Amino acid sequence: LSSIDDIYGSYLTSDRKLFAVCALNSCIFMEYAFLLGINNLSSTIPDKFALKQNYPNPFNSMTNVKFQIVKGGLVDLKIFDLLGREIITLVNESLQPGTYEVRFDAKELSSGIYLYTLRTDNFSETKKMVLIR
Numbered sequence: 001l002s003s004i005d006d007i008y009g010s011y012l013t014s015d016r017k018l019f020a021v022c023a024l025n026s027c028i029f030m031e032y033a034f035l036l037g038i039n040n041l042s043s044t045i046p047d048k049f050a051l052k053q054n055y056p057n058p059f060n061s062m063t064n065v066k067f068q069i070v071k072g073g074l075v076d077l078k079i080f081d082l083l084g085r086e087i088i089t090l091v092n093e094s095l096q097p098g099t100y101e102v103r104f105d106a107k108e109l110s111s112g113i114y115l116y117t118l119r120t121d122n123f124s125e126t127k128k129m130v131l132i133r
Helices: none
Strands: 007-013 017-022 025-031 035-042 063-069 073-080 086-095 098-105 114-118 122-130
Touching: 035 086, 063 073, 086 098
Parallel strands: none
Antiparallel strands: 007 017, 017 025, 035 098, 063 098, 073 086, 073 114, 114 122
């Protein structure tokens, strides 16, 4: 793979490797450097689902995305480019109700506008983030 643009699908494994499927139908494993961690900020059950604006925004390399879920279950948080191509999956796991924060390192990405989407069984929301080099 010559760049992240060559990746058509990705999945973050529990051992923090990135499984990538490229255009030539081959698979590779790469060390994962985008996600710096997911933190459970509070296990108090929030009164509503929410995806907060990343901060800082605009950002240069590192940003934080906070979200809250009121019902436990599968949580999916992904980043897309403006053409709708999936760039990376930050969260794809079952979480308990609470407030969470994900630290994201975009040092491998180009400057530009990206979208991030949070999906659960009962909620979906998308917001915009701006990466400036």
